[in-house]
Amino acid sequence: MSANPISRVRLGSGREFDLIRAFLGDPEGLPAGVEIGPGDDAAVLEGGWVVSTDISVEDVHFRRSWLTDEEIGYRAAAAALSDLAAMAAVPVGVLVSMAAPRGGRINVAEVQGGVGAAAASVGAAVIGGDLSRSPGPLFLDVVVLGRTSRPVSRAGARVGDELWVSGTLGTGAAAIHEWEAGTAPPEAVRARFARPIPRVALARALADAGVPVAMLDLSDGLAGDAGHLAAASGVGIVIEEASVPIDPAARAVLGAEGALEAALHGGEDFEICFAARPGTVEPDAHPVPLTRVGRVVAGEGVHIETASGEIRPAERGGYDHWSPA
Amino acid sequence: MSANPISRVRLGSGREFDLIRAFLGDPEGLPAGVEIGPGDDAAVLEGGWVVSTDISVEDVHFRRSWLTDEEIGYRAAAAALSDLAAMAAVPVGVLVSMAAPRGGRINVAEVQGGVGAAAASVGAAVIGGDLSRSPGPLFLDVVVLGRTSRPVSRAGARVGDELWVSGTLGTGAAAIHEWEAGTAPPEAVRARFARPIPRVALARALADAGVPVAMLDLSDGLAGDAGHLAAASGVGIVIEEASVPIDPAARAVLGAEGALEAALHGGEDFEICFAARPGTVEPDAHPVPLTRVGRVVAGEGVHIETASGEIRPAERGGYDHWSPA
Numbered sequence: 001m002s003a004n005p006i007s008r009v010r011l012g013s014g015r016e017f018d019l020i021r022a023f024l025g026d027p028e029g030l031p032a033g034v035e036i037g038p039g040d041d042a043a044v045l046e047g048g049w050v051v052s053t054d055i056s057v058e059d060v061h062f063r064r065s066w067l068t069d070e071e072i073g074y075r076a077a078a079a080a081l082s083d084l085a086a087m088a089a090v091p092v093g094v095l096v097s098m099a100a101p102r103g104g105r106i107n108v109a110e111v112q113g114g115v116g117a118a119a120a121s122v123g124a125a126v127i128g129g130d131l132s133r134s135p136g137p138l139f140l141d142v143v144v145l146g147r148t149s150r151p152v153s154r155a156g157a158r159v160g161d162e163l164w165v166s167g168t169l170g171t172g173a174a175a176i177h178e179w180e181a182g183t184a185p186p187e188a189v190r191a192r193f194a195r196p197i198p199r200v201a202l203a204r205a206l207a208d209a210g211v212p213v214a215m216l217d218l219s220d221g222l223a224g225d226a227g228h229l230a231a232a233s234g235v236g237i238v239i240e241e242a243s244v245p246i247d248p249a250a251r252a253v254l255g256a257e258g259a260l261e262a263a264l265h266g267g268e269d270f271e272i273c274f275a276a277r278p279g280t281v282e283p284d285a286h287p288v289p290l291t292r293v294g295r296v297v298a299g300e301g302v303h304i305e306t307a308s309g310e311i312r313p314a315e316r317g318g319y320d321h322w323s324p325a
Numbered sequence: 326m327s328a329n330p331i332s333r334v335r336l337g338s339g340r341e342f343d344l345i346r347a348f349l350g351d352p353e354g355l356p357a358g359v360e361i362g363p364g365d366d367a368a369v370l371e372g373g374w375v376v377s378t379d380i381s382v383e384d385v386h387f388r389r390s391w392l393t394d395e396e397i398g399y400r401a402a403a404a405a406l407s408d409l410a411a412m413a414a415v416p417v418g419v420l421v422s423m424a425a426p427r428g429g430r431i432n433v434a435e436v437q438g439g440v441g442a443a444a445a446s447v448g449a450a451v452i453g454g455d456l457s458r459s460p461g462p463l464f465l466d467v468v469v470l471g472r473t474s475r476p477v478s479r480a481g482a483r484v485g486d487e488l489w490v491s492g493t494l495g496t497g498a499a500a501i502h503e504w505e506a507g508t509a510p511p512e513a514v515r516a517r518f519a520r521p522i523p524r525v526a527l528a529r530a531l532a533d534a535g536v537p538v539a540m541l542d543l544s545d546g547l548a549g550d551a552g553h554l555a556a557a558s559g560v561g562i563v564i565e566e567a568s569v570p571i572d573p574a575a576r577a578v579l580g581a582e583g584a585l586e587a588a589l590h591g592g593e594d595f596e597i598c599f600a601a602r603p604g605t606v607e608p609d610a611h612p613v614p615l616t617r618v619g620r621v622v623a624g625e626g627v628h629i630e631t632a633s634g635e636i637r638p639a640e641r642g643g644y645d646h647w648s649p650a
Contacts, residue, residue: 029450032417034417034450037453038451038452038453043420046372047371051420053420053422053466055455055456057457059460060458092370093359093362093368095376095468097378097379097380098380124356125354125359125362126363127356127359128363128367128376128377128378129363134385134461134464135384137459137460139380139424141422141455141466147358
């Protein structure tokens with residue numbers, strides 16, 4: 001059992017998260033040697049090792065018609081490495097478990113090449129894994145190992161903090177929207193879906209400057225992920241709608257309202273989101289855009305402040321994660 | 326790049342292992358902080374952390390008609406934990422990634438309960454994971470984390486050493502044989518398939534006594550796994566057929582010849598196999614039977630010495646891992 005209060009991390013509301021909570025078990029009662037357990041972006045082990053795992057399943061997370069085999073591996077690994085960025089850890093090694101259909105439909109070496117390329121892009125290497133055949137879809141599980149002497153968990157935000165995000169949002173949803181409509185997405189949109197950039201360097205630079213007091217990566221949409229940060233920190237969060245940095249390419253595809261909805265509830269943009277004490281973020285000090293999107297308030301849950309100043313609770317609403325017909 | 330010679334571990338011969346070699350990449354050129362990489366039972370990280378990952382796929386590694394949902398989780402986790410035993414590591418934490426079909430065909434909580442029970446059986450706990458739906462079979466990937474200050478790798482055997490195995494062999498193949506023939510396996514056979522015992526305590530006791538100089542767990546059959554140990558150690562191995570400890574229950578199911586074939590080439594018995602300097606093993610000092618099954622010789626590869634004293638190369642021969650029709 002760890003005495004570390006940040007080992008007790010809570011997820012936001014929602015049926016999916018109820019299931020994950022049940023699945024992962026009680027975050028309390030951690031074994032000796034484990035400093036942060038279930039409920040954060042990654043587990044943290046004594047000695048500063050950070051470990052996380054991320055599944056990618058064909059026809060759930062991607063379709064083969066959208067991506068090359070190399071891109072399937074790249075995206076799966078980048079998504080997993082994004083969890084290390086979320087902890088401000090330095091990636092070291094990757095283990096990749098793959099179950100691939102027989103008969104040459106998938107080129108296993110190409111997928112693995114993509115995993116290796118994503119790992120190499122952040123200074124890590126493949127150090128192990130497992131390989132099986134699959135009687136169904138391609139299944140990838142990427143385990144990432146990184147190190148940090150000072151992990152940034154989801155807990156640690158307090159009332160009065162600012163909420164920030166990196167980059168721009170909505171692109172992943174825009175890519176899926178186009179593919180599902182039978183249209184090729186614009187190249188800039190497609191590239192961001194196929195080869196997401198884990199924000200490792202940015203997160204490290206921010207953490208070295210002591211800026212983020214709570215952080216995660218955006219895999220459930222800004223509203224959903226802010227809900228996890230709020231729950232873990234025991235605070236509420238107000239997102240200022242007009243400040244949300246929408247990718248112009250996503251707006252061109254989805255329209256203004258659709259792109260905002262995608263940014264708030266759409267999922268896998270793999271940017272980082274963090275709370276910081278007021279005035280501590282220097283956006284010009286980093287090569288990736290940083291945008292203040294909201295504030296930490298007393299209470300709980302996530303609230304959306306519209307351009308007209310109205311505040312409403314952030315429901316997951318009409319936006320569903322993509323799933324094939 | 327590690328200067329540790331045991332980081333350069335080689336697998337035995339065979340097409341499956343060629344694919345795994347290509348899949349896992351070059352075991353040389355390990356990143357800083359990684360002491361043992363691809364090709365051993367687990368990767369070893371600076372600070373004594375040991376990590377491995379093991380896939381279980383429905384209709385490849387098991388059928389749902391054979392096992393309860395809880396047993397599916399238990400077996401998958403026990404198989405993964407067996408890799409920690411192979412390194413003489415103490416299990417600490419488990420991460421479980423699962424892609425499960427929708428619609429209640431699989432009880433996710435039951436599977437997870439089995440994973441947790443297997444982890445608890447060796448003093449570990451679930452500390453993270455990922456959950457997705459699957460449009461096909463159930464996929465499980467179990468990541469295991471353990472610790473040891475002195476891992477026992479596959480390299481380290483030298484000419485003149487003895488080769489030992491724990492327990493008895495052939496049981497897993499016997500269980501599958503019965504199920505595939507439409508017969509319920511004897512309860513003792515079924516139980517060993519459903520709830521294998523990772524040889525963690527035994528391996529720790531042996532390692533504490535400094536006995537095993539090279540070790541792995543039996544997942545590809547004694548001949549195949551001895552081949553990995555031989556390749557990693559740069560030696561040859563002679564297995565003395567008459568010494569191989571066959572499970573009497575497996576012999577009753579498969580016949581003497583079939584049970585021997587299963588022990589040599591049949592796969593997942595999850596016993597440990599190790600090389601030791603002559604005379605250093607004290608079989609009576611341990612609660613699990615230990616049997617000397619062969620010797621380490623100059624040269625390479627695995628050779629079988631028959632009861633009549635004839636020596637032939639160990640081919641993988643006619644025995645195929647189970648796969649559904």
